[in-house]
Amino acid sequence: MSEVLLKVPDAALERGRMMIERARWGATKFQKLDRAATMRIVNAVAAAAHAKAQTYAEWAVRETGMGVVADKRMKNEACSKGLVELYAQEDFVSPRIDAGRKIVELQRPAGVLFALIPVTNPVATIYFKTLLALMTRNAIILSPHPGAKACCADAARSLMEAAKVAGAPDGIIQVLEEPNIPLIEKLMSDERIDLVIATGGPSVVKASYRSGNPALGVGPGNAPVLVDDSADLKLAAKRIVQSKAFDNSILCTNESVVLAFSTIADSLLAAMKAEGAHICSPEETEKLRKLLFTEHGFNTAMIGKDASIIASAAGFAVPKAKILVTPVTLIQPEEKLVREKLCPVLGFARVTHIDQAISAARSMMRLSGQGHSAAIHSKNEVNIMGFAAALPALRLAVNVGCSLGASGYETNLGPAMTIGTGFAGGSALSENLTPHHLVQVARIAYNKASSEAFGNFAGLDPLHLPKAAKSPVILAASTSDVDELRRELRKIILEELNAVLAA
Amino acid sequence: MFDYGHFKFESKQALFDKAITYWNPDKTKFWQKAGIDLVIDRREGYCLYDMSGRRLIDLHLNGGTYNLGHRHPELVETLKGALDYFDMGNHWFPSVARAALAEQLITISPGMKYAVFAPGGAEAVDIAIKSARYATKRRKIVSIIKGYHGHSGLSVATGDDRFTKIFLADQPETFIQVPFNDIDAMEIALKGNDCAALIMETIPATYGFPMPKEGYLNACKALCEKYGAMYIADEVQTGLMRTGSMWGWQAYGIQPDIMVTAKGLSGGLYPISACLVNERTGQWLNEDGAAHISTSGGAELGCIVAHKVLEMLLRPETIANVHTVTEFFREGMQEMMQRHGDIFTGVRQRGVILGLEYNHPEGAVSVSRALYEHGIWAIFSSLDKRVLQWKPGVLLSAGMCQEILDRYDAAMPRARELLHAASKVN
Numbered sequence: 001m002s003e004v005l006l007k008v009p010d011a012a013l014e015r016g017r018m019m020i021e022r023a024r025w026g027a028t029k030f031q032k033l034d035r036a037a038t039m040r041i042v043n044a045v046a047a048a049a050h051a052k053a054q055t056y057a058e059w060a061v062r063e064t065g066m067g068v069v070a071d072k073r074m075k076n077e078a079c080s081k082g083l084v085e086l087y088a089q090e091d092f093v094s095p096r097i098d099a100g101r102k103i104v105e106l107q108r109p110a111g112v113l114f115a116l117i118p119v120t121n122p123v124a125t126i127y128f129k130t131l132l133a134l135m136t137r138n139a140i141i142l143s144p145h146p147g148a149k150a151c152c153a154d155a156a157r158s159l160m161e162a163a164k165v166a167g168a169p170d171g172i173i174q175v176l177e178e179p180n181i182p183l184i185e186k187l188m189s190d191e192r193i194d195l196v197i198a199t200g201g202p203s204v205v206k207a208s209y210r211s212g213n214p215a216l217g218v219g220p221g222n223a224p225v226l227v228d229d230s231a232d233l234k235l236a237a238k239r240i241v242q243s244k245a246f247d248n249s250i251l252c253t254n255e256s257v258v259l260a261f262s263t264i265a266d267s268l269l270a271a272m273k274a275e276g277a278h279i280c281s282p283e284e285t286e287k288l289r290k291l292l293f294t295e296h297g298f299n300t301a302m303i304g305k306d307a308s309i310i311a312s313a314a315g316f317a318v319p320k321a322k323i324l325v326t327p328v329t330l331i332q333p334e335e336k337l338v339r340e341k342l343c344p345v346l347g348f349a350r351v352t353h354i355d356q357a358i359s360a361a362r363s364m365m366r367l368s369g370q371g372h373s374a375a376i377h378s379k380n381e382v383n384i385m386g387f388a389a390a391l392p393a394l395r396l397a398v399n400v401g402c403s404l405g406a407s408g409y410e411t412n413l414g415p416a417m418t419i420g421t422g423f424a425g426g427s428a429l430s431e432n433l434t435p436h437h438l439v440q441v442a443r444i445a446y447n448k449a450s451s452e453a454f455g456n457f458a459g460l461d462p463l464h465l466p467k468a469a470k471s472p473v474i475l476a477a478s479t480s481d482v483d484e485l486r487r488e489l490r491k492i493i494l495e496e497l498n499a500v501l502a503a
Numbered sequence: 504m505f506d507y508g509h510f511k512f513e514s515k516q517a518l519f520d521k522a523i524t525y526w527n528p529d530k531t532k533f534w535q536k537a538g539i540d541l542v543i544d545r546r547e548g549y550c551l552y553d554m555s556g557r558r559l560i561d562l563h564l565n566g567g568t569y570n571l572g573h574r575h576p577e578l579v580e581t582l583k584g585a586l587d588y589f590d591m592g593n594h595w596f597p598s599v600a601r602a603a604l605a606e607q608l609i610t611i612s613p614g615m616k617y618a619v620f621a622p623g624g625a626e627a628v629d630i631a632i633k634s635a636r637y638a639t640k641r642r643k644i645v646s647i648i649k650g651y652h653g654h655s656g657l658s659v660a661t662g663d664d665r666f667t668k669i670f671l672a673d674q675p676e677t678f679i680q681v682p683f684n685d686i687d688a689m690e691i692a693l694k695g696n697d698c699a700a701l702i703m704e705t706i707p708a709t710y711g712f713p714m715p716k717e718g719y720l721n722a723c724k725a726l727c728e729k730y731g732a733m734y735i736a737d738e739v740q741t742g743l744m745r746t747g748s749m750w751g752w753q754a755y756g757i758q759p760d761i762m763v764t765a766k767g768l769s770g771g772l773y774p775i776s777a778c779l780v781n782e783r784t785g786q787w788l789n790e791d792g793a794a795h796i797s798t799s800g801g802a803e804l805g806c807i808v809a810h811k812v813l814e815m816l817l818r819p820e821t822i823a824n825v826h827t828v829t830e831f832f833r834e835g836m837q838e839m840m841q842r843h844g845d846i847f848t849g850v851r852q853r854g855v856i857l858g859l860e861y862n863h864p865e866g867a868v869s870v871s872r873a874l875y876e877h878g879i880w881a882i883f884s885s886l887d888k889r890v891l892q893w894k895p896g897v898l899l900s901a902g903m904c905q906e907i908l909d910r911y912d913a914a915m916p917r918a919r920e921l922l923h924a925a926s927k928v929n
Contacts, residue, residue, distance in 0.1 A: 007584035014577045018820035028901040
């Protein structure tokens, strides 16, 4: 076969546009479901997702070549049943009455969501965004990264099937089976999309903001982790190594560089070594620097790979290492190893005191990581608050691994696969994405004067309001027709008619 | 001034004058008398724009011609792409476009063997009748009183007196008509074992979409088998997903010997129709394939558009939309009947084919006018003016469906007023 002889429309784009209309219908109907019906769907979908956590963990690793099956399973479980349990007590459907402020709030879902799914955490993000959408009665179109399209499409189909069985309207979960960048950009910009939720690389996030639609995007991470002289070094080392090894550092909240007080740095390194970290020699460090950072930026082939694989690719063997620690002296963006690294390679630098730690952290975040995450291992509240206040990070995870701490699984931030990076990080979202971000409210606001009493809205549900009395039929009078007899006749007919209607 | 480049009109009135002088005085005046002063200018999606700029939502769709909307961008792009390469083609020769469309049609139409193309529904019906006569060697054709199959030589003879007598085109000896939904009358017509075919709109459109009674179509088909007549399904208005299935006969679970599709097959852009025949009725295509000829039948540009139309109709998104729009109007019209039951008394529905009934012999004329004044164009059934044809497109969006219902609701007081005035005249 050679070139196509006719110019033909882009059928994939046209189908995508039809998906938006289908989603709109779905959203329209979904908004007519009450909380019980909504939660039936949410629970069914969460159960289906949870049941296949292992299957899709394996599939995602197989398809993308990134991450660790056991860790992906854990995320899949947390982003299915875990998520539903977390929000079980919250109601994103029913009206809220605030008698004190004489305000009633009616829940208003966004409508049609367009969700970008990253290659790094594909199925967990499918689960996460879909369940958030369902809790808030939104329709969602899932747009997977082309590198993870098969596992994403299959996962989306299992969620759809479970939703359908639980009574979901048609079209509330859809997936682009054959995504590509131009297609995604065109669909994302379609004015019928109510909200874009962009998780992915900086280019795709920027594109989401350029789309002209409301968008919640997130910037890249590059988390510094400070270990001061008050920290429990053994615990800190364990947490850092585990966190850096978690899913091979594929979460954007993973630790990028350890900043260790020089007084405890050697002990910390020894403790990290005991936890399975390999401390690289200057030669090994240089090899890794060359391997990981090409002239086009980070070497994407190394994203989410095992430490041992990365080491052999760099030209040295450390078969049992969980992570590779690369000591550096310059903590400025021109040192490539202090940039974001979505792989188990961890920078390590010494600082003399908190002020130097702060300037070092600020320096490394200057290029990447603004508005994202940082961590600290410390018992010193002054250091903790000083570090948090001075850094352009919107979350500081304390005495916990940063991967699962900043992303909310092991803190009370709320588990999320979408980490808001705020104004500093080019995002409208400053928190970890929660259902609250996907629903707005219409407010019934009373005259605040005490002379005007607030209404009794208890038990009233906009979905099940008592039917208004049938309005009587009014036969229009024609202007020429005014004589008494006709008026009388009309009156009789009307009475008859209304009697029939009322019956 | 309306300057269309090729020609200009001073005003809308100037157009009316020219239309009366040169085109069709009666039709032009008829609509003016009916209060419908429509001259369709721009068109887009499911909307028409009058020369005055007024927007109307199209629920007439010319019998489903605009099933996918007016000038659907994907179809326009398809036709433009085809125009850079093809023209109508030469009907004598096999062609890539005709072969591809024929294969696609046969693939989606169980029991059918060949596709014969024509430029419009009437000619396709003629082909259907000729094929049935060829297969049975009989002449008589049975159709439904108030049925409608077009205006060409054979097709018009199956239809209403209004369209035959004026042209002396009625042929009562060979074209037999029986009442719809009357299976006994049907048996009487067929039992002489001398009928070539029964031709049947799966739901008679121009008659106001009366629904076939439970089992009626199946019984008709059984009688055809019993008495050796071919069953021709006229799917011009019921095909192409409008009943929720690709063909209406599939929705009713019958197997025709011949079927006809037209209107919407063209995408509203390039006229094309097709008569699909089964092995037996298509045997003439082996014996003498040039026995029927049509220069513009199966024009390649039309074939390419039709091919895209079918592909679009088969998408899961389209199928889902048909079901959703169906359900929306089922519920919505129930609600409207509850509110306006004094004049709006019944709904006939199969898929996105609806007939709305009013309790006045010409009720749909008044309602059509009231709707027109409220931004909706829906036409009454010419052969039963109690019934308004309500034909939502298969791709209608949620927002527009709600708008349609809101406009319908808003138009009802005006309809009531017009009906009241009409009753007084009577």
